Amino acid sequence: MPLSDALRARLSPSRRTIAHGPWRLELTSDEFVDLSWHNRVILRGIRAVIRDQDWRTLRPTIAAVHDTSEVGGRVIRLDIDYDGWGQTYSAVVTMRLTEGGAFVRFDGTVPFGDVTDAGFRGNRIGLVVLHDPSIAGEAVTITSPDGAKTASEFPLHIQPHQPFMNIAGMRWTQRGAVVDMQFTGDIFETEDQRNWTDASYKTYSTPLALPFPVEHPPGSAVHQSVTITVDGGVDTAAKAGTGTGTAATAPDRPHGPDAREIVITDGVVGRIPPIGLSASTDPNAHMQHAPIAGLDALLVELIGPIEQRRERLADARAEAAALTVPLDLRIVAGSAAELAETLDLVEPSDVVRLGVFDDVSHVTEPELWVALKSEAARRGFACALVAGARSHFTELNRTIERLPSDADAIVFSITPQMHADEVERIVQTLPMQRLVAQNALRLGGRPLHVGPITLKPRFNAVATRGGYDEATRTAMITDELQSTNFTAAWTLGSVAALSTVGHGAAETAPVASVSYFETSGVRGIDAADGDEHPVGGLIRALAALRGCDVLRTDLAANDPLIVVPVRGAQTVTIFVANLSRDARSATIRTGLQASDVGLQPWATKTIQHTTKGIHS
Numbered sequence: 184m185p186l187s188d189a190l191r192a193r194l195s196p197s198r199r200t201i202a203h204g205p206w207r208l209e210l211t212s213d214e215f216v217d218l219s220w221h222n223r224v225i226l227r228g229i230r231a232v233i234r235d236q237d238w239r240t241l242r243p244t245i246a247a248v249h250d251t252s253e254v255g256g257r258v259i260r261l262d263i264d265y266d267g268w269g270q271t272y273s274a275v276v277t278m279r280l281t282e283g284g285a286f287v288r289f290d291g292t293v294p295f296g297d298v299t300d301a302g303f304r305g306n307r308i309g310l311v312v313l314h315d316p317s318i319a320g321e322a323v324t325i326t327s328p329d330g331a332k333t334a335s336e337f338p339l340h341i342q343p344h345q346p347f348m349n350i351a352g353m354r355w356t357q358r359g360a361v362v363d364m365q366f367t368g369d370i371f372e373t374e375d376q377r378n379w380t381d382a383s384y385k386t387y388s389t390p391l392a393l394p395f396p397v398e399h400p401p402g403s404a405v406h407q408s409v410t411i412t413v414d415g416g417v418d419t420a421a422k423a424g425t426g427t428g429t430a431a432t433a434p435d436r437p438h439g440p441d442a443r444e445i446v447i448t449d450g451v452v453g454r455i456p457p458i459g460l461s462a463s464t465d466p467n468a469h470m471q472h473a474p475i476a477g478l479d480a481l482l483v484e485l486i487g488p489i490e491q492r493r494e495r496l497a498d499a500r501a502e503a504a505a506l507t508v509p510l511d512l513r514i515v516a517g518s519a520a521e522l523a524e525t526l527d528l529v530e531p532s533d534v535v536r537l538g539v540f541d542d543v544s545h546v547t548e549p550e551l552w553v554a555l556k557s558e559a560a561r562r563g564f565a566c567a568l569v570a571g572a573r574s575h576f577t578e579l580n581r582t583i584e585r586l587p588s589d590a591d592a593i594v595f596s597i598t599p600q601m602h603a604d605e606v607e608r609i610v611q612t613l614p615m616q617r618l619v620a621q622n623a624l625r626l627g628g629r630p631l632h633v634g635p636i637t638l639k640p641r642f643n644a645v646a647t648r649g650g651y652d653e654a655t656r657t658a659m660i661t662d663e664l665q666s667t668n669f670t671a672a673w674t675l676g677s678v679a680a681l682s683t684v685g686h687g688a689a690e691t692a693p694v695a696s697v698s699y700f701e702t703s704g705v706r707g708i709d710a711a712d713g714d715e716h717p718v719g720g721l722i723r724a725l726a727a728l729r730g731c732d733v734l735r736t737d738l739a740a741n742d743p744l745i746v747v748p749v750r751g752a753q754t755v756t757i758f759v760a761n762l763s764r765d766a767r768s769a770t771i772r773t774g775l776q777a778s779d780v781g782l783q784p785w786a787t788k789t790i791q792h793t794t795k796g797i798h799s
Contacts, residue, residue, distance in 0.1 A: 368407030465704025634698025
């Protein structure tokens with residue numbers, strides 16, 4: 184299927200490299216990316232963000248870019264129009280680079296409407312700063328608006344709540360350089376975005392403790408600024424590369440040579456977990472499926488009025504029967520009575536796992552857990568009872584003290600687009616998936632069933648209101664990327680990240696299953712008419728290899744190539760993906776066998792070698 188212009192632009196965004204003195208960065212759309220000082224990345228990104236009353240992000244359109252030189256500096260000014268979800272906003276974001284520092288200013292205005300002046304109703308307006316997750320554990324000094332200084336550190340474990348609050352300034356050491364940031368125009372605070380698998384800590388404006396949403400009348404303005412200065416010794420090897428602007432600007436994502444050799448050895452680093460799918464929620468999708476070898480289960484979530492639950496369960500049972508797998512059943516309930524009424528619809532023999540979540544908090548509340556155990560025992564359910572969060576790891580992390588101690592396993596979902604939809608940001612979530620799973624094991628100490636894993640959130644867990652019409656809801660949860668090669672490549676990266684969690688650590692339990700996407704439709708591994716998407720072929724191949732060893736390679740963890748060698752009885756199936764916007768090539772070697780692989784951007788490929796001759 185041909186790509187739309189919007190999707191093509193998203194997969195290959197325009198970029199502009201900007202340099203002045205010791206500073207270098209990339210301008211991608213409205214974001215200043217990888218702000219570097221003497222070739223050391225100081226910040227992962229700076230941008231302005233406009234979020235409506237349900238925390239939905241308005242989409243920026245760059246009206247003009249002004250790039251000028253002045254005495255002692257360089258100035259980049261962005262004129263930006265924001266729109267989405269029935270609201271608009273306008274802003275000017277200015278970056279000024281000098282030998283002594285970098286200065287970013289935000290000047291935002293609510294425009295007057297053509298017909299009515301409704302103003303803007305939102306939860307956040309202004310600058311956000313993204314810190315690289317490599318600074319986990321580094322000391323930082325926080326300066327409050329009254330000048331008081333507090334010593335702290337960037338959290339090593341994923342912090343459930345804001346680690347730093349009431350911020351007017353921050354000072355820390357990163358890659359041998361002392362970084363100082365000063366904020367004006369608002370009070371800032373920091374959250375650990377790794378909770379949502381974002382690869383960053385985020386310092387943002389307007390504390391969450393203040394009431395929201397906020398009414399901004401037409402013509403009202405917001406002014407903020409961030410000033411960054413850096414002090415420290417200059418690494419001469421890094422400084423020598425300032426004219427290249429490639430790997431030196433982003434050492435955490437090196438491009439490396441176009442062709443190299445990748446060696447697979449006999450060392451085992453993980454196992455392919457059981458893989459499941461979710462029942463389709465697309466009313467136009469086909470429901471006639473062929474069995475998928477090795478598929479673990481069909482996940483179905485029951486929510487809404489009882490008749491809706493009855494119909495949803497009937498459809499899921501039909502899909503599960505066609506796939507010849509049991510149901511992984513998750514019930515959303517507001518009371519024990521609603522839970523019991525839902526269980527009246529269920530045949531216990533159909534279910535391999537059963538969980539319950541509160542319809543407001545989205546986690547397994549103690550009262551509902553007690554009711555689930557009682558009702559399941561009374562009805563003769565012999566399946567595993569699971570607990571956790573139906574939303575993000577965030578909610579699990581923030582309510583871990585309420586997690587039932589006798590749950591058989593822990594569950595939570597993953598989406599890479601809670602805060603950003605750029606493909607590079609989506610790719611950066613992959614190592615964070617492993618991190619959140621490790622943190623979930625640390626907190627709960629029981630097997631994990633991770634999923635649903637979807638490109639976009641399945642629902643808005645932080646909305647201040649509900650009642651979306653069907654068109655709006657569908658737009659919020661559906662991504663045009665679903666049918667592209669990108670999704671297959673990203674999914675392979677996800678399997679690579681999660682397959683190694685807990686491996687070789689006797690004190691922790693492994694990832695017991697992962698569930699990706701839906702069976703078919705706009706959010707499926709297959710199209711609504713049954714045609715297989717690229718991710719569908721990958722899922723089918725991986726599901727058939729459940730429990731097989733994943734072998735070691737000599738690839739760096741931050742390489743844009745993903746190589747997952749899976750050892751079967753007679754062959755090693757090698758899954759390869761290119762998670763970058765550039766074509767890649769490599770020679771992959773197992774023992775005496777070698778294969779030359781070339782991959783276009785976001786492409787995947789599968790090759791096979793025999794197990795003979797693999798060396799440790």
